[in-house]
Amino acid sequence: MVKITIDGIEIEVAAGTTILDAARQINPETAPPAMCFHSKLEGSGGKCRTCLVKVTKTSPSNPRPMPKLAPSCRTFVEDGMEVENNRSEEVLEARKGVVELLLINHPLDCPICDQAGECDLQNLAFEHGAETTDYQEERRRFPAKAIGDLIQLQMNRCILCFRCVYVADQLTDGRHHGVLGRGDSSEIGTYIEAAIDNDFSGNMIDVCPVGALTDRTFRFKSRVWFSKPMAAHRTCEKCCGNAVLWLKGNEILRVSGRRNDVGEVTEFICNTCRFDTKSLHLWEVEGPARISRDSVISQNHTPS
Amino acid sequence: MKPLTNRSKTVSNKTMTLMERLYLPAIVKGMAITLRHFFKKKVTIRYPEETRPFSPIYRGLHVLKRDDTGAERCTACGLCAIACPAEAITMDAAERKPGEERLYREEKYASTYEINMLRCIFCGLCEEACPKEAIFLTDRILPSGTTRKSFIWGKDRLVETESNRIDISKRHFYYKDEK
Ligand code: SF4
Ligand code: SF4
Ligand code: SF4
Ligand code: FES
Numbered sequence: 001m002v003k004i005t006i007d008g009i010e011i012e013v014a015a016g017t018t019i020l021d022a023a024r025q026i027n028p029e030t031a032p033p034a035m036c037f038h039s040k041l042e043g044s045g046g047k048c049r050t051c052l053v054k055v056t057k058t059s060p061s062n063p064r065p066m067p068k069l070a071p072s073c074r075t076f077v078e079d080g081m082e083v084e085n086n087r088s089e090e091v092l093e094a095r096k097g098v099v100e101l102l103l104i105n106h107p108l109d110c111p112i113c114d115q116a117g118e119c120d121l122q123n124l125a126f127e128h129g130a131e132t133t134d135y136q137e138e139r140r141r142f143p144a145k146a147i148g149d150l151i152q153l154q155m156n157r158c159i160l161c162f163r164c165v166y167v168a169d170q171l172t173d174g175r176h177h178g179v180l181g182r183g184d185s186s187e188i189g190t191y192i193e194a195a196i197d198n199d200f201s202g203n204m205i206d207v208c209p210v211g212a213l214t215d216r217t218f219r220f221k222s223r224v225w226f227s228k229p230m231a232a233h234r235t236c237e238k239c240c241g242n243a244v245l246w247l248k249g250n251e252i253l254r255v256s257g258r259r260n261d262v263g264e265v266t267e268f269i270c271n272t273c274r275f276d277t278k279s280l281h282l283w284e285v286e287g288p289a290r291i292s293r294d295s296v297i298s299q300n301h302t303p304s
Numbered sequence: 305m306k307p308l309t310n311r312s313k314t315v316s317n318k319t320m321t322l323m324e325r326l327y328l329p330a331i332v333k334g335m336a337i338t339l340r341h342f343f344k345k346k347v348t349i350r351y352p353e354e355t356r357p358f359s360p361i362y363r364g365l366h367v368l369k370r371d372d373t374g375a376e377r378c379t380a381c382g383l384c385a386i387a388c389p390a391e392a393i394t395m396d397a398a399e400r401k402p403g404e405e406r407l408y409r410e411e412k413y414a415s416t417y418e419i420n421m422l423r424c425i426f427c428g429l430c431e432e433a434c435p436k437e438a439i440f441l442t443d444r445i446l447p448s449g450t451t452r453k454s455f456i457w458g459k460d461r462l463v464e465t466e467s468n469r470i471d472i473s474k475r476h477f478y479y480k481d482e483k
Contacts, residue, residue, distance in 0.1 A: 111410070112410050
């Protein structure tokens with residue numbers, strides 16, 4: 001076990017933990033925001049830089065600060081390390097800059113986007129972003145694309161976090177889509193023309209932090225805050241069968257995976273559960289799903 | 305007890321004098337006041353032939369605006385509905401088909417949009433919430449009706465027609481104009 005101090009709060013964590021994880025163990029709400037890191041996806045993280053923190057003391061034997069702000073999702077703790085997160089002006093300022101950079105090509109079409117209301121980028125911009133931007137250039141534009149019948153890709157909104165690529169790599173047996181092109185012209189694409197019909201491909205929708213990958217069967221059906229999220233399960237031979245049903249009356253508008261305190265999907269569900277079992281009698285409803293009180297979804301919702 | 309205002313009068317049960325019991329002088333006095341008012345400037349107007357000027361912050365009947373090219377501005381984002389304290393607004397969204405670009409401004413539009421005018425308290429929060437400058441409260445007065453159903457205003461009555469645009473240019477927004 002190693003001792004680490006984050007914003008003056010001391011915590012003991014196992015060696016090999018990242019700073020982000022340690023901060024989440026203290027309090028998920030004050031932990032640095034993370035857009036590309038996902039604890040269930042191996043190798044994720046290190047792309048978006050929203051999780052930057054300031055390491056003021058690396059260890060007692062090496063009391064110098066790290067020369068630059070460090071991405072907390074990829075930086076491991078050391079015994080006696082001291083980290084500043086929300087306390088450091090420099091970190092908050094850097095985060096503001098990162099949000100601005102993530103948004104330079106974003107179309108800001110939240111009124112149309114199905115992710116609005118549960119979008120990590122929206123929350124990030126609201127909490128950490130600046131109100132204005134200096135960016136005036138053309139934003140890059142891609143046509144909307146359907147990846148198969150079930151998934152809608154709106155490349156304009158993508159922040160290139162690579163999470164969906166890791167899902168395709170790690171959850172599905174054949175890799176069918178990835179990032180094409182480099183730099184400014186990188187884009188998520190399918191390698192084959194045929195639709196992805198892998199059983200777990202739907203999880204890309206859940207891991208995508210923005211509205212770039214959304215559920216085509218839910219497209220424009222309802223704003224997320226007008227449907228009621230209910231925790232439910234069913235017996236499924238392919239996956240755990242634990243999901244959240246988004247109800248309007250007795251109609252299931254959408255099925256998604258369950259999320260933890262920091263908004264990460266905890267258990268991946270198969271496409272049968274997600275797309276093909278949209279009938280209430282096929283599910284055992286447990287009760288209202290837990291929704292953060294800060295979320296707009298909690299407006300019409302009594303969490304358990 | 306100290307009176308709350310200087311207009312309060314103490315009530316007494318004293319017996320009336322003869323003059324007071326006659327009532328006639330009081331009636332004459334009252335008639336004189338009435339008569340005087342005949343020759344004063346009238347405070348009423350002959351509505352609806354005549355109307356008073358509306359204040360620029362008057363919040364009357366809603367309108368759903370079209371943009372300059374005539375396409376509907378509303379994109380069914382639902383922000384007005386969630387901002388509405390009276391829960392008066394409901395809507396359904398639909399996807400714009402190719403070829404409908406002239407009808408709807410955005411990729412998604414409201415296929416139905418209803419305001420229950422009996423619920424609405426004309427607070428203007430819907431207008432404040434709208435990111436697309438689609439809904440406005442105007443200086444028009446909500447017509448009366450005889451059935452409850454007639455107060456559910458759908459898109460047929462809310463969306464302005466291209467030939468009869470509703471002018472909202474004089475509307476004053478305290479949250480925008482006074483920044
Ligand atoms: S589509 Fe979504 S999950 Fe995939 S890289 Fe873009 S933002 Fe990340
Ligand atoms: S004016 Fe107020 S009460 Fe009426 S529809 Fe708009 S938000 Fe609701
Ligand atoms: S009127 Fe405005 S706020 Fe309401 S749904 Fe339409 S665009 Fe959204
Ligand atoms: S979450 Fe750490 S860099 Fe993206």
